[in-house]
Amino acid sequence: MKTTIDKTVGEIAAECNQGFRLKEVLSGNDIKVKTIAGTEDCKPGDLVFVSDAKQIKDVLARKPAAMVVAAAEAAKLGPQAETAIIASENPGVSYALMRQKYTDRDYTEGGFERIHPTAIIHESVKIPDDVKIGPYTVIERGAVIGKGVVLQSHVVIEFEAVIGEGTVIQHMSIVGFQCKIGKNCLILPHSVIGSEGFGYAQDENFHHYRIPQTGNVVIGDDVTIGALNAIDRATFTSTNFRDNVICDNICHTAHNCDIGENSILLTGWKMAGSSKTGKRVIASGDAMVKDHVSICDDVVLVHRAGVIADITEKGMYAQSPSQPMREYVKNFAAYQKLGDMAKEFKELKKQVAELMAAKGG
Template identity: 45%
Template structure:
């Protein structure tokens, strides 16, 4: 990159991401961490503890809040770009100027090793990597990128601008929306975990014949598995973000803009409302429903539904305030038990006298 801070301001001022520009206007050549910056760099500062780095190392531009900018003051050669939400600025400026170019491939646009069924119409701007397999009736939107060894089974669809990293599998009939990112090794539309037993407890597979629908702008991390529905659809709402190595069971519905962190496992027919956040190793029993704007913490285990927004933690999940009180008591349980036994003995002695 080779941009002036004034150009960055003009590009992002209209959407309210960068609301002010003051100071110098020296060229920016890279985006760097504030701890390791130098002239020519753009850095993000969302905490006053980094002010010393800026003053000592003098990057070309600092994206920061109005309050921190006031503390920094004028520094010779340093531009200040004011951002009400520095973290959002990190996301959008890095996407614009410092992201991986997934279209910069060393391979031909359609690699000769790809196996593409004759019924598939490949858009002129699609990239098809080595070893890709596209089944009958697959639909590809414009600008899709399918990296090495992606498999898209029959009648599945991939929306415009979606990127499937190496080794992803999209099962038959599943629907991937626009601008979706599936990271390496994702499996979308595997058969769900459903079995019946006879009187001798032998297991019999229940075929899962539904599908998975992934909404627009969803990001799903590496080696995450989303099971197809028994009937109907497993649904991942638009804008949801799912971390690596999660498991989404059959007929689960995840609302818009949810965040699921690593190793979360949702049993069949779980329903998450909008903007639910599940921290690492959250788990649910089947048929649990979670209201909008719930935050699940500390390996939350959900045995029952949560009907009110708020923060919940532990297993079984409880309101965070109660959880913290109970956790504070836990290290003292042995001492309390010992004292209780002493009191019981004294009471028994009194009863005998």
């Protein structure tokens, strides 16, 4: 794994001139950078990224080699004697991209030869020269493997599946038959892409009859699928994860669902069949969506939201059944006062009874 940079600030700025959201170096082009560090443990020689302006003073006191901050904050700071100041349009994005470039994990570092001898690869499959295949991985008939793909140990690629360039599939994961994985995706261990959709018919005695699920799953580009995920194949067409979706660990998405691009699904996400999200939907932990429901763009689901009907207006929704955040906060505040309200009601009831008795007398 790469842990050191050993370049000057000027060299780093030149290498990251395009696409890294850096604007300019205010000072210190000749300062040497050893590695990238966090704001709380940085030291001389480190490159550090600061998104929160409140942390700048404390970080400077640690005297790192270089500090990346928002352009407006860089202008306030000006040149510094011991720390190079680098202005960025978005320090968080610069941090992510520069970590990938300089100190990311190398998924080819398993220590084995490029294609492990225990791997089982069907004779019809063409393996590009830069593909890495780990122990006991199985690739079935007609699968297509793109350039730069890494398949770690015990991965199964079923027949006619397609794996896009630069994608990494970690240990014990399965890509089902005819499913398609886009470019530069990351699939963490023990996930199943294209598992059998949960489709059954019942007779008058409630005996179950399996409905074959013969569609596929299509994963877009730059998608991350966490560990222990199950994404079911469609009944006829496709279950879709659009470009740049990130899905946390232990999530389930059922058959024929469609996840809009740039969405975030956190741990415990569950979506029943034939439901759909728009773009940039954020689902916090344990959010659940009923079948045949649509969620529009720019929705945030919090507090274990349970979506049982279409959401047609962007905003934040909470609780089950889901409700707009403003209503949820109001209702929850009222809920916390139910005990006091019950006492007041009991007292009022007593007073009314006394008044009625007095009136009758």
